[in-house]
Amino acid sequence: MDILTEALGSMRTAYLSSVRTEGRAPWALRLPPVLGAGFHVVLYGTCWLIPLGTGDDAGRQHDPVALSPGDIVFLRDGGGHVLADHPDTPPVDSHTCRVDDASPIGTLALGGDGARTSLLCGNYHLDQGRPHPMVRQLPALIHLPTRHGRHPELAAAVQLLGTELENPRIGSAGIVPALIDSLLLYILRAWFEDQPAASAAGWAAALRDAAVAPALAAIHGAPATPWTVESLADRAGLSRAAFARRFTMMVGEPPMAYLTRWRMTTAARLLRESEAPLTSVAAQTGYGSEYAFAKAFKREFGQAPGGYRREARAA
Template identity: 80%
Template sequence: MDILTEALSSMRTGQPTSVRTEGRAPWGLRLPPVAGAGFHVVLYGTCWLVPLDDAPGLAPVALSPGDVVFLRDGRGHILADHPDTPAVPEQPDQFRPSLPIGTVSIGGDGPRTSLLCGNYHLDQGRPHPLVRQLPEIIHLPTRHGRHPELSAAVQLLGAELENPRIGSTGIVPALIDSLLLYILRAWFEDRPAATAAGWAAALGDAAVAPALTAIHEAPSTAWTVESLAGRVGLSRAAFARRFTNLVGEPPMAYLTRWRMTTAARLLRESEAPLTTVAAQTGYGSEYAFAKAFKREYGQAPGGYRREARTA
């Protein structure tokens, strides 16, 4: 069971959207907040990412060719050739839909910068704790041999966008979709083992990682703290303490969270009757499941399904 993939899939509310940005100095583009997580890939040239005034503690980030930047909460920000360059609002009507992705051009006649910009549609109302613990901005340089898989994905994207050919319309969105996993894998693997904390440590922990895998693989199992501790060879108290310290909540609280997350996905994405959803998420009756779901989501499962289908 791939916990990272499962966690991200649980938050997905749609396919990623993207646009290629071509800037020639002087240029500055103000990007509004998005419902999800934002990303930028520098395909050519250099630029700056400048957080807006409502982001105290976040400093401008210098970006170079091959760099990837990920914005956890899709916060508004500015891209520019220099932090002091005035920025104009994004203009969607400048997109050119004849290409595999939209394109926007901006600026004067100075040095050129080419970026892939976009966002992943993620449910930020109920973020998975793995995502919630990420830094607000992740900056990953891929030059000099760092993150070879991520670098390869960036190079493939650049090649497809520079020279669209047969199949590009399908290849580009698939690469963008995969990019999110490459970004987060690179960030997690960058954490030194001695200093890793939270989910960065939990995913590699000899006791917590197998317990998380067990919960994700079989949320319908009647897990207890004792049974999970027994699987990893720890006492109940030692396991509960270790799990809570790394994951951020006790084992049974996380089990309930994952059961409800799984139930919500089944309600959104399948026609399974409520009795089946209840059974697949560890509830012995439709009534017990509906009660737990309403406590977690504030509405009955049937109402949630109808609302999700009409959103």
């Protein structure tokens, strides 16, 4: 069971959106917050990313991040930020710029006649109202350089994207969105694999832990199974108490709480994406009756399953 793919799939609410940004110095672009997670890939040249504060800190610039060719930035919460050739260049708002739709994903061009920078910019539409704990534990900003042999698969994906965007050919309109979609998994896999192997807590540790990883795979692979702490501990080869402590430390919540979370996440996805009757959804998520399922679902989501399905379809 690929838990990373499952976790992201449970949060995806729509297709991604992206644009190619072509800047020539001097240039600076202010991007507002977005629903989901933002990302940038430096295809050519260099630039700076300056995060903007939120809430009482809104509008204030934070320490700029220098970006080089092949670098990738992932913004977990889609926070507002500025991209620029230099931190001191005054930015223009993105909504004032015109996008040329001639290329596979559209191109936004701005700036003067100086040094060129080319970026792939966009956002993945993720439900931040109910983020999976794996995503919630990520840093607000992830910066992944791919130079000097780091993250070879991610670097290869970036190179493929750059080639398709620079010289569109037959099939590019289908290849580019598929590459961008897979980029999210490459980004997060690279970040998780970068984390120290000695780490004792967090999802990076949980996904490679000899006891917790099999339990997570069991929950994700068969949420309808009547799992107990004891049965999961048996799979992990630990005592009930030792397993519960280890699971909670790494995942961030006790085994049964996570089981309920995943069952409800699975149920919500089935309601959004399938025509399965409520009795079937209940059975697929471990509930013996439609009534028991509806009660648990309303406790978790604040509304009945039928109302949730109608609201999701209308959105």
